[in-house]
Amino acid sequence: xxxxxxxxxxxxxxxxxxxxxxxxxxxxxxxxxxxxxxxxxxxxxxxxxxxxxxxxxxxxxxxxxxxxxxxxxxxxxxxxxxxxxxxxxxxxxxxxxxxxxxxxxxxxxxxxxxxxxxxxxxxxxxxxxxxxxxxxxxxxxxxxxxxxxxxxxxxxxxxxxxxxxxxxxxxxxxxxxxxxxxxxxxxxxxxxxxxxxxxxxxxxxxxxxxxxxxxxxxxxxxxxxxxxxxxxxxxxxxxxxxxxxxxxxxxxxxxxxxxxxxxxxxxxxxxxxxxxxxxxxxxxxx
Ligand code: NAP
Numbered sequence: 632x633x634x635x636x637x638x639x640x641x642x643x644x645x646x647x648x649x650x651x652x653x654x655x656x657x658x659x660x661x662x663x664x665x666x667x668x669x670x671x672x673x674x675x676x677x678x679x680x681x682x683x684x685x686x687x688x689x690x691x692x693x694x695x696x697x698x699x700x701x702x703x704x705x706x707x708x709x710x711x712x713x714x715x716x717x718x719x720x721x722x723x724x725x726x727x728x729x730x731x732x733x734x735x736x737x738x739x740x741x742x743x744x745x746x747x748x749x750x751x752x753x754x755x756x757x758x759x760x761x762x763x764x765x766x767x768x769x770x771x772x773x774x775x776x777x778x779x780x781x782x783x784x785x786x787x788x789x790x791x792x793x794x795x796x797x798x799x800x801x802x803x804x805x806x807x808x809x810x811x812x813x814x815x816x817x818x819x820x821x822x823x824x825x826x827x828x829x830x831x832x833x834x835x836x837x838x839x840x841x842x843x844x845x846x847x848x849x850x851x852x853x854x855x856x857x858x859x860x861x862x863x864x865x866x867x868x869x870x871x872x873x874x875x876x877x878x879x880x881x882x883x884x885x886x887x888x889x890x891x892x893x894x895x896x897x898x899x900x901x902x903x904x905x906x907x908x909x910x911x912x913x914x915x916x917x
Contacts, residue, residue: 632886637899640898641898644902644906645905648906652692664908665692665908666718666721666725671701701731703731722749724747740753750907751907757798766910766914767911769799770899774896774900777902778890778896778899779834782888790814790831791834791836795839796817796819825849834854840876842874843874850886854886858876860892861875877892
């Protein structure tokens with residue numbers, strides 16, 4: 632079984648991205664800028680934000696980090712997003728999710744100017760993706776497509792099955808696979824006989840959000856399995872360790888290729904965020 636290593640794909644793409652950022656700076660006399668807003672002190676979110684800021688800076692982009700207290704009001708956050716929308720040095724505005732319960736996530740996302748939305752999650756950007764006029768695609772499914780491309784896994788004409796239909800992963804994943812000419816099936820919690828459907832897939836993307844949910848019997852021989860899940864269970868054999876939605880160890884000798892967790896899809900999400908920021912900066916600066 633071929634191990635599809637997202638860390639290797641991300642490192643490879645970073646070399647080209649670093650060159651593209653240097654070319655942008657030479658042309659425009661400034662660096663692409665990404666602003667990240669964090670509300671509260673959720674430990675996992677703090678790690679994600681720190682990694683985004685660090686990657687941004689290591690690539691020569693400008694990063695702007697804003698930490699708002701857990702008690703910040705929705706109005707405070709919207710005002711911050713509007714400030715960043717107007718700031719000519721900021722090309723991408725990212726509000727780290729999840730937000731505290733008293734803040735309406737949809738309202739915040741929709742306040743981000745779509746031309747500065749590197750997560751690709753505003754309705755305008757999702758609509759452009761659906762309409763075949765992609766500006767930027769959501770980072771995680773876009774990262775999955777980059778893994779398939781890196782390992783030269785053919786997509787056109789193949790049967791792709793996506794498990795999950797969230798706006799962040801499942802639905803844009805299905806659209807990207809469709810754009811690449813796969814025949815796509817989307818599964819969700821009401822799908823009857825899930826395994827019969829996943830076993831039909833040449834490429835199966837699992838984004839179900841349930842730790843170690845699918846094992847080897849869910850996939851046909853020779854399938855390509857992409858595990859988007861990301862969990863750190865508090866108890867059980869994987870306590871304190873990262874694991875995915877798939878029982879990776881059951882796949883060997885059965886499927887053709889699969890992404891592990893960690894070092895599968897995870898590193899690609901941040902890489903595609905950086906690529907999306909440069910793309911938006913290029914579109915904004917002309
Ligand atoms: P989500 O919003 O919770 O969506 C989960 C989807 O799985 C839903 O569409 C749900 O169906 C479906 N589902 C739940 N139980 C099912 C079942 N028994 N059979 C079939 N489908 C079922 O999760 P998400 O945001 O898409 O994220 C999915 C996973 O990816 C999570 O583990 C998350 O941590 C991970 N993730 C990783 C990255 C990364 O960088 N690697 C980025 C984003 C997310 P319904 O719609 O019917 O409820």
